[in-house]
Amino acid sequence: MSKKYCYDYPHPAVTTDIVVFTVKDRELHTLLIQRGIEPYKNCWAIPGGFVLENENIDLCALRELAEETGVKNIKLRQLAAYGMPKRDPRGHVITIAYYALIKADDISMKHGSDAADAKWFKIKELPKLAFDHDIILNDAQKALSQGLYDLDNLTVFELLEDKFTIPELQIYFEALSQKTFDRRNFSKKIKDVFPLQDTGDLRKNGPHRPSKIFQLVI
Amino acid sequence: MSKKYCYDYPHPAVTTDIVVFTVKDRELHTLLIQRGIEPYKNCWAIPGGFVLENENIDLCALRELAEETGVKNIKLRQLAAYGMPKRDPRGHVITIAYYALIKADDISMKHGSDAADAKWFKIKELPKLAFDHDIILNDAQKALSQGLYDLDNLTVFELLEDKFTIPELQIYFEALSQKTFDRRNFSKKIKDVFPLQDTGDLRKNGPHRPSKIFQLVI
């Protein structure tokens, strides 16, 4: 199967890469795969792969993510395109990067998929990454923390079940933005920005007053 | 020259498109070219073209823009990648879109370049555009107006000479954001956000009090 795809004009290769974030144990994590093949064999990398013929790039990202990590049915946001000629030793590869936020337990993280291994890493304890993936990951984190209060976006709520408590929400906001907030001000602001509804139920959660359970309206 | 570029894997074609904005007569304009070839022959389009082998995508955008419109030495900002398989009738073409803001008189807008014709259009009086360029243009305008007060960006100042007056600045801000501002509040805010220095000179500009001339520091 050598050189069977031919064109009138030179075509650089195109890949998609997907930076997947989650919050576990109050800390921001990202999903990496260990590369099974050269280049950068055994090195950790952002999941991703080549765009197929006539494949929508958004769907390519979803497909590659599912193949390499088992993660499905999530909402991707486009980050940027990276096209330095030297970024891939195999030749000119342009990558279109995406990012997403998901619940950590959405993933069965099964072995036996294309990637040798897929694993959550704390954002503060990353291994050395393949290609320019350190730059991409850094840009993704910036984009993530900027869109937190965007009502059209609702990234954070992809981390939560339908019903949640305000302190729970605060944990996620703090992990995502790498900041801490005053409990009272956070509660006020969050109720102001997002349409939250008090379900009337309480969640007992330890040796202290139970917290109210809310849900997002529409 | 048929089918002489061959690869092991399918490679979609990659182009860059560049949305160039300016402000003339207090109105936002964009630079379009009239296509000389099919598809969409004679239709107006955003300038752009194919990425060459091993060509940095940012440099490709600059090159295509220079070839098609004569515009050089400007700062581009990446907007997004567009990759719907049906967006180009010739096949799967992924485009990486950029946008820029320049002085209207930076352009000699000479004929004899690759494009049949290049012309400024008022953003409110656009012709029908080729491909999905209406969507790209719309996204670019949104991105442009969002970055106006970003000190790391300084887009607006690309429209101005080194020295400028506050009322002049206000005209540009209003055209770019499609809003109007109170003169007094605008003056205060702008001096607050950007490091402006009063040069001590005045600009006489009609039958009224002359305005102070400022410059951006660093």
Add this chain to the structure above:
DNA sequence: TCAAAAGTGTTCTCTTTACACCCATGC
């Protein structure tokens, strides 16, 4: 002397920040 646009300062409102006390639970 008049019209046109530029310069400037104050008040009010709203948003954001800072901060303290009481409450329900599990051990």
Add this chain to the structure above:
DNA sequence: GCATGGGTGTAAAGAGAACACTTTTGA
């Protein structure tokens, strides 16, 4: 009963919006 974290309101500060009068020029 006590430690733990959750619930809430108020005062102060800062940012943004509203607003009016004086100044300089050219005709």
